[in-house]
Amino acid sequence: MSVSQLNEAHEKDNGVAVDRLIDLTSADMDQVNDLILSRADSHVEMVPQLARYLIEAGGKRLRPMLTLASAHVLGNASGNQIKYAAAVEFMHNATLLHDDVVDESDMRRGKPAARKVWGNQASVLVGDFLLGQAFMMMVEAGSLDALDVLSRAAAVIAEGEVLQLAKAGNEDTSEADYMQIIGAKTAKLFEAATEVGVMAGGGSGEKRQAMARYGFELGLAFQLVDDVLDYGLGVGLGKNVGDDLREGKMTLPIILALKDGSELERKTILNALGQEDADDSVVSNVRTILNRRGALEETMSRAHQHVEKAQAALMELPTSLHRDILADVALFCVQRAY
Amino acid sequence: MSVSQLNEAHEKDNGVAVDRLIDLTSADMDQVNDLILSRADSHVEMVPQLARYLIEAGGKRLRPMLTLASAHVLGNASGNQIKYAAAVEFMHNATLLHDDVVDESDMRRGKPAARKVWGNQASVLVGDFLLGQAFMMMVEAGSLDALDVLSRAAAVIAEGEVLQLAKAGNEDTSEADYMQIIGAKTAKLFEAATEVGVMAGGGSGEKRQAMARYGFELGLAFQLVDDVLDYGLGVGLGKNVGDDLREGKMTLPIILALKDGSELERKTILNALGQEDADDSVVSNVRTILNRRGALEETMSRAHQHVEKAQAALMELPTSLHRDILADVALFCVQRAY
Numbered sequence: 198m199s200v201s202q203l204n205e206a207h208e209k210d211n212g213v214a215v216d217r218l219i220d221l222t223s224a225d226m227d228q229v230n231d232l233i234l235s236r237a238d239s240h241v242e243m244v245p246q247l248a249r250y251l252i253e254a255g256g257k258r259l260r261p262m263l264t265l266a267s268a269h270v271l272g273n274a275s276g277n278q279i280k281y282a283a284a285v286e287f288m289h290n291a292t293l294l295h296d297d298v299v300d301e302s303d304m305r306r307g308k309p310a311a312r313k314v315w316g317n318q319a320s321v322l323v324g325d326f327l328l329g330q331a332f333m334m335m336v337e338a339g340s341l342d343a344l345d346v347l348s349r350a351a352a353v354i355a356e357g358e359v360l361q362l363a364k365a366g367n368e369d370t371s372e373a374d375y376m377q378i379i380g381a382k383t384a385k386l387f388e389a390a391t392e393v394g395v396m397a398g399g400g401s402g403e404k405r406q407a408m409a410r411y412g413f414e415l416g417l418a419f420q421l422v423d424d425v426l427d428y429g430l431g432v433g434l435g436k437n438v439g440d441d442l443r444e445g446k447m448t449l450p451i452i453l454a455l456k457d458g459s460e461l462e463r464k465t466i467l468n469a470l471g472q473e474d475a476d477d478s479v480v481s482n483v484r485t486i487l488n489r490r491g492a493l494e495e496t497m498s499r500a501h502q503h504v505e506k507a508q509a510a511l512m513e514l515p516t517s518l519h520r521d522i523l524a525d526v527a528l529f530c531v532q533r534a535y
Numbered sequence: 536m537s538v539s540q541l542n543e544a545h546e547k548d549n550g551v552a553v554d555r556l557i558d559l560t561s562a563d564m565d566q567v568n569d570l571i572l573s574r575a576d577s578h579v580e581m582v583p584q585l586a587r588y589l590i591e592a593g594g595k596r597l598r599p600m601l602t603l604a605s606a607h608v609l610g611n612a613s614g615n616q617i618k619y620a621a622a623v624e625f626m627h628n629a630t631l632l633h634d635d636v637v638d639e640s641d642m643r644r645g646k647p648a649a650r651k652v653w654g655n656q657a658s659v660l661v662g663d664f665l666l667g668q669a670f671m672m673m674v675e676a677g678s679l680d681a682l683d684v685l686s687r688a689a690a691v692i693a694e695g696e697v698l699q700l701a702k703a704g705n706e707d708t709s710e711a712d713y714m715q716i717i718g719a720k721t722a723k724l725f726e727a728a729t730e731v732g733v734m735a736g737g738g739s740g741e742k743r744q745a746m747a748r749y750g751f752e753l754g755l756a757f758q759l760v761d762d763v764l765d766y767g768l769g770v771g772l773g774k775n776v777g778d779d780l781r782e783g784k785m786t787l788p789i790i791l792a793l794k795d796g797s798e799l800e801r802k803t804i805l806n807a808l809g810q811e812d813a814d815d816s817v818v819s820n821v822r823t824i825l826n827r828r829g830a831l832e833e834t835m836s837r838a839h840q841h842v843e844k845a846q847a848a849l850m851e852l853p854t855s856l857h858r859d860i861l862a863d864v865a866l867f868c869v870q871r872a873y
Contacts, residue, residue, distance in 0.1 A: 241698045295663060299656040318637040321659055322696045325633060325666070329690030332670055336683045344682065345674045352667030358660045360579045 214525035215257065221522055222265040225279060229261050232283040236330045247315045247323045251290055254306040259530075260390045261286045263415075263523070267394025267408050270519045278397035280338040284347060285390045287331035292354060292386070294324035299358065300444050304437055343393045350389035357381025366445035366471040368455060368463075375449050376417070383423075384416030391415075407513035411523065414507035419530045421500035424448035425493050428484045439480035445471030449499070453492040462486045500531045552863035553595065559860055560603040563617060567599050570621040574668045585653045585661045589628055592644035597868075598728045599624045601753075601861070605732025605746050608857045616735035618676040622685060623728045625669035630692060630724070632662035637696065638782050642775055681731045688727035695719025704783035704809040706793060706801075713787050714755070721761075722754030729753075745851035749861065752845035757868045759838035762786035763831050766822045777818035783809030787837070791830040800824045838869045 219226075237248035261282035268278030296302070297310040298317045304310060312320040328351065335344050361378045364370045391412030395405055427441040428450060441448050451470070455463055465486060469479050487493050507527040511520050557564075575586035599620035606616030634640070635648040636655045642648055650658040666689065673682045699716045702708045729750030733743055765779040766788060779786050789808070793801055803824060807817050825831050845865040849858050 239694050239697075241694045241701065243697050243701050244694060295659050299659055317655075318700055319697060321633050321637055322693050322700065326690055326693035326697065328663075328666060329686055329688075329693055332686035333683070333690060336679055336686050339679060341674055341677060341679065344670070348667055348670035348674050350667075352664055352671060355660050355664035355667055356577055356579045356582060359577075359581050359657060359664065362656055362660065363579065363581050 214522065214529040217522050218262050218266060218526050219257075221269075221519065222262045225265040225268075225282070226258070226262065228279045229258075229265070229282045229286070232279060232334070233286060236283065236287070236334065237327070239326070243315065243319055244323055244326055247311050247319055248290070248327060250308075250314065251294065251305070251311050252286075254308050256306055258286060260289050260386065263387065263412065263526075264390045264394035264397075266519050266523055266526075267391040267400075267412075268398040270395060270408065270514055270517055270523070271398045271400050271404065272517065274398045276397075277338040277340065277343070278394055280334040281343060281393040281397055282390075284331040284334045284338075285386065285393070287327045287334070288347065288351060288354075288389075289386060291324040291327040291331070292358075294320045294327070296358065299362065300440070302440065338397075340396065343396050346389050346392050346396075350385045353381045353385045357383075357385070361446065364447050367447060368467055368470075370447035370452060372449065372452055375447060375452055379417060379420040379424075380413070383420040384413045387416030387419065388413035404514055407510045410510040411507045411527070414503045414510060415527050415530055418500040418503040418507065418527065421449060421496050421503065422531045424450060425496050425500075428480070428487055428493060439475060439477070439483075442469055442480055442483055443471070443473050443475050449496045450487045450492040453495055454487050454490045457490045457492070458486060462490070497531070504528055504531055552860065552867040555860050556600050556604060556864050557595075559607075559857065560600045563603040563606075563620070564596070564600065566617045567596075567603070567620045567624070570617060570672070571624060574621065574625070574672065575665070577664070581653065581657055582661055582664055585649050585657055586628070586665060588646075588652065589632065589643070589649050590624075592646050594644055596624060598627050598724060601725065601750065601864075602728045602732035602735075604857050604861055604864075605729040605738075605750075606736040608733060608746070608852055608855055608861070609736045609738055609742065610855065612736045614735075615676040615678065615681070616732055618672045619681060619731040619735055620728075622669040622672045622676075623724065623731070625665045625672070626685065626689060626692075626727075627724060629662040629665040629669070630696075632658045632665070634696065637700065638778070640775075640778065676735075678734065681734050684727050684730050684734075688723045691719045691723045695721075695723070699784065702785050705785060706805055706808075708785035708790060710787065710790055713785060713790055717755060717758040717762075718751070721758040722751045725754030725757065726751035742852055745848045748848040749845045749865075752841045752848060753865050753868055756838040756841035756845065756865065759787060759834050759841065760869045762788060763834050763838075766818070766825055766831060777813060777815070777821075780807055780818055780821055781809070781811050781813050787834045788825045788830040791833055792825050792828045795828045795830075796824060800828070835869070842866055842869055 233252060237252060238245050264282040264285050265278050268274040293305065294311060297305055297312050298320050302310045303313060331347070335347055357378050357380070361382060364374055364378065388409050389412070392405060392409040395408035400408060424441065427438065427448070429438045451466060455466060458466065466483055469475055469483050472479065504527045508524045511524050514520050571590060572587070575590060576583050602620040602623050603616050606612040631643065632649060635643055635650050636658050640648045641651060669685070673685055695716050695718070699720060702712055702716065726747050727750070730743060730747040733746035738746060762779065765776065765786070767776045789804060793804060796804065804821055807813055807821050810817065842865045846862045849862050852858050
């Protein structure tokens with residue numbers, strides 16, 4: 198099945214899966230949204246202005262919804278999931294602010310990136326503020342175990358970003374390097390989101406591990422798809438097609454095509470990688486090679502494998518409405534980027 | 536007494552005060568240094584390279600030494616002070632990495648700033664890594680109260696930096712604004728350092744508050760002196776004279792001189808503020824005005840007032856060798872910048 202057929206086949210079902218997740222978490226999510234707004238506040242005007250600009254630009258708040266749904270999967274959520282979910286979203290937004298500075302991104306969520314409006318300096322500092330606030334909320338929730346999960350995630354995410362930076366434009370980047378990078382920079386926060394969620398629902402031991410594994414596999418799938426979307430399937434997502442290529446990011450489609458491509462194809466790709474001002478025709482030429490070598494399809498296929506692993510992890514939990522919806526959401530995540 | 540006379544008068548005594556602090560904390564500090572090195576490590580090569588470049592450049596590690604001395608002030612340190620001290624130093628180094636990006640600094644601790652060697656991108660990300668590691672160590676120490684102190688400090692420090700950025704070059708910046716900025720960006724971490732220190736030594740209630748107040752007042756004094764040193768007393772400290780002026784920072788010497796200065800003096804200062812390529816003669820002209828208006832002396836005099844408040848706070852604790860050395864160290868801190 199081609200990528201576009203895959204997209205088409207699941208589009209309808211998956212919209213429904215996310216709508217069900219939204220419905221399922223809406224009561225908790227109202228509290229999370231209130232908490233997010235109040236904790237993004239500060240007597241220093243520029244802080245809430247910048248933070249809200251990013252936060253209110255939306256995104257579907259997938260990560261906090263995952264935390265909330267995970268908290269209810271065992272049927273006895275403590276209430277701590279509200280603070281955990283807000284903390285996870287703050288960590289995510291802090292990462293976005295710093296990433297946009299690191300990647301020199303112009304756009305985020307369909308609007309000019311915060312750094313284009315307030316500058317790199319304020320973006321770095323407000324990211325730090327949000328991280329501090331995230332930890333304050335975690336401390337208030339009062340669980341050292343959950344704090345351990347999130348502080349570890351913060352360090353691992355940063356390590357993943359550094360590794361990605363170190364590997365930028367490096368044609369020797371292996372598939373294993375790539376999996377290590379996306380495991381750290383993306384999947385670790387999904388893992389933390391679902392892990393602290395189920396912990397707020399009284400989950401421990403194998404159940405906690407299963408929910409952590411679900412989040413991690415889902416995060417891998419999510420990033421694999423994101424890296425496919427960057428080559429042109431993600432029109433209208435507020436992302437610039439070809440950004441990864443221009444930034445020299447060694448994503449799986451590139452790694453696969455470099456492995457299988459002809460000398461000429463390899464040369465075309467390597468010339469384009471990291472070319473900051475690469476125009477549409479350059480991106481289009483690379484995309485043609487990626488398609489010809491089946492690199493986008495193969496990447497999508499691997500994403501589906503990780504979705505299956507995510508769903509298998511859920512099977513270790515007792516059956517419930519929340520569990521079923523999380524299983525469907527995993528499939529949705531390979532279809533759309535947030 | 537002029538600034539240079541003040542310097543001269545205390546130079547000898549204060550060197551001794553810090554040497555005594557170093558001796559006093561050396562057994563603990565060996566453990567802290569080991570912990571710092573091991574926690575700056577990562578399988579991602581660039582992380583320890585960059586982190587160690589900064590960490591090993593030195594600085595006297597004043598903040599962790601304050602944590603250690605504060606832990607022993609009541610005579611029954613738990614051992615947690617080792618992790619707290621390392622966490623405080625990591626938070627400080629994370630802040631330095633981000634500040635140097637924000638300020639576009641070229642030098643730090645007498646060497647090219649990390650961002651000049653590894654770039655802004657890696658500096659932002661390794662700062663994030665160190666912050667994550669700081670929280671992991673705090674979690675391991677297992678005190679939610681201490682975590683509360685440090686997570687709050689992280690958020691407040693970032694707010695202070697944003698406020699400083701928002702006020703850069705703004706001639707209406709008041710003394711109150713300035714005190715708010717340095718309270719947040721500098722004094723808050725000194726406060727946290729001594730507060731978690733005494734907590735590791737079993738301090739609570741009024742004793743904990745007194746040590747927090749000591750740290751905060753000491754931090755204010757430290758920053759006031761730092762802002763004087765930027766106008767030329769700090770030769771050999773690895774700092775570029777005039778950096779604050781070039782960055783448009785509204786420090787107290789500038790605020791005082793703008794208040795008292797003639798129209799011509801005000802104009803000279805305002806023209807120079809934020810002039811990125813201001814040469815030595817521009818800085819020298821501003822310094823002449825600051826001296827003529829007594830702005831540097833007045834700033835030093837205020838620093839001494841805060842040292843006195845810091846020392847007064849210590850008097851609420853039982854007498855001890857550690858307490859006496861901390862009192863002397865406060866005086867030292869107004870003499871030298873680290």
